[in-house]
Amino acid sequence: MPAVTMYQYAWDLFTRLQIGGIEFKKKALESLLQLLNDNEKSTPLVAKEGNVGYLISLLEANSQPLIREQAVLAVSVLASSSEDLRKIVFEEGGLGPLLRILETGSIALKEKAAIAVEAITADPENTWAISAYGGVSVLIEACRSGSQPTQTHAVGALRNVASVEDIRMALGEEGAVPVLFQLLISGTSAAQEKAANCISILASSGEYFRALIIQEKGLPRLMHLLQDLSSSDTVEHLLRTISSLSVLDSVSRILSSSTAFIIQLGEFIKHGNLILQQISACLLSKLSISDGNKRAISSCISSLVKLMESPKPVGLQEAAAQALVSLLTVRSNRKELVRDEKSVMRLVQMLDPKNEAVSKKFPLMVVTAVLGGGSGGCRKRLTAAGANKHLQSLAEIEVAGAKKALQRLAGNRLKSIFSRTWRE
Template sequence: MQSDLDMASSSLSDHLHHLDLLIHSGVLHQSTAIVLSHPAPSSSKDDIILFIRDLFTRLQIGGAEFKTKALESLLQLLTDDEKSASLVSREGNVAYLIHLLDLHNQSLIREQAVAALSILVSLNDESRKTVFEEGGLGPLLKVLETGSNPLKEKAAIAVEALTTDPENAWAISAYNGVQVLLEACRSGSPATQPHAIGAIRNVAVVEDVRAVLAEEGAVPLLVQLLSSSAAAATREEAAGCIAILAASGDEFRDSIINERGLQRLMSLIHDSPSSDALESALRAISSLSRVDSVNRILSSSTVFIVQLGELIKHGSLILQQVASSLLADISITDGNKRAIAGCMSSLVRLMESPKPVGLQDSASRALVSLLSVRSNRKEFVRDEKSLTRLVQMLDSRNEAVPKKLPVAVVAAVAASGGDGCRRRLVAAGACQHMQKLAEMEVGGARKAAQRLAGSKLKTIFSRTWRE
């Protein structure tokens, strides 16, 4: 009798709980049926909210079949209408959706719940914040650690999205997340690896997490994933992660170099058609170039220098900026400077572009470096378009370009460039602008103006003597 009474009491408690859910959801206040049809694209916000509340009510009170159909509806809603993500995070019971990730739930329900969460956190900041605050990171990492390959892929997508927020990144250590992510990189499927590495890249900005990455041997694994045998997406993400680690300190730079990471990165630049992969590889190499031995290797590699020249001529603005900055920072041999003289006109054009920030400075420094070679100076002044652009940048009325940059280029051309180079600058109208900039006390302008004026006087004296 006591056992029967306990069972009846438990059943009544479940019914009361379900009725409470129905009452608080608000769906009983509508004249329509509890099971609502999928909202049309033209549906009002109120209709969508009612559908979401009804959906989560069915998700919580139904059996396995009811839950499956509710999750199917949720997935369809999130897929068809991305704007609904915010409403789902506000009006739905996200905590219960996370609860469905539990190992005790049916595999199909668990898979649908992971899929719904991965879509939800990928759509906007509000949804990511809700899932994180409801405790979604730990269960998703558990799925990534123990789930099947399809589940791991979706969980990795969700973890990567959650960790894009720096405020969430620190929490990865609380769930032993670094080790889980590294294992997913090591043994995960080609579909899972890029997202696991992407999550590591996101959390690598946290100093404490970087310490764990060093202890767990992240660098050898990431360098290994740069191999040409890895999938293109995996190589791209690995390069991005290595770029962050290489910029964070000597310990990581030394480790990357010891694992032959430089050679892998240089191969990636040669092989990859992806702009993002090229950018990450260049940024990583730029950080490694602070080490003298790496600087010497890069300086003497004609193939690599020529690749930089091609990226400056034909790459995106971001690639042009990173390539020109790297070109300016390494000690290039005169022979290699002559080999890429053809990119000087591109560097002049880049000096006119105020965005992205730093591009003008990188381009001018790279150009000054190339102009240290006499033959390059002569070639530069023979390019009338580049010379005209340079003189226009010297005009004090041109506010788009900081004047110290073209002044540095003029000084480089005028320095031991021969009277021919200086005469061409004077003939193009550089002298009057330089005098004006000298009066404005622009750095380096007075000295450069004196050199140009000296050339002008020599021309006058020479003409007088001939006459």
């Protein structure tokens, strides 16, 4: 249909919708829904030419049931089509009626209303209005007792609410945390991912929510789910939550002493995506892990060395280096690293002053840790790989840590032009 004709058609549909009787309205809404569903390009035209405010008025409970149902469908399509259209639906007062439908409508209407509410609250500028309509409790109840599609979109809206600091506290006060865990355990994969994301946001926001999560026995639940779930996005959110909880001494002790959890981190470092690798490396570097558990994950050492070469995401190189330094306090792990020719070559290449992809402080930290035990075998392998030349160059330009590493590499018997400088 040509654009001009579509404009006229959309205008005509809304005219019939506003001035016609019940049958006219039904037919106009049927045609409108067909237009919206058949042609994506028609949606902005409908919003521009049509009276969205009048369409929203048909969401009220006093509307004829079939007309109300079709109006909800149309508003849901409009709200979930684009940022501009959900803004129009919000500005025309759509959020309040949609929340009332989510609270009291039929199963089918609740599902469509939940889709629209999730879309509208994707904009933080709109989300604040949720509290004005008492919407937090409505969303929590929809997550608790709604159909699976309703739960999936309602928890998406809760996740959007959690992202807005001014109204986040209402989630705790209205009892969202136990409901989120309920979905995390028994919801659809999409609901699990959104619930995990929401819990992660809450856990990172402060002590209040961390206490609520612990109160719900959240830590053992999260640790168990970490092994059961396969979605990398959901696992990422779970791991972020555990990382946020680890600032608590009691949680840190539990995580540090859990061999199963430590081994899981090692697996993420070896086989996870970059984000999972980064979070896992950060956790490894912060926890007080026993030597036995450090030995149990020695197979991830080469992966950590490789991660040190990656400039993105920001912070990955540092996390990998610090995790390595922690693992290298164990003698057998130091030997494990230097036995791996590729890892040694990577480490030495990172020391090269010409290699600008890696900050020199990270490979210097690792080399110093490798040489920390005074093993002659470690010194020989690093020297054979050319570490001495790069360390001398770094020492000449006074890079922090280079002289110390060079000293250790030489076994504290270095005879060079730098000896006087060190004594001074």
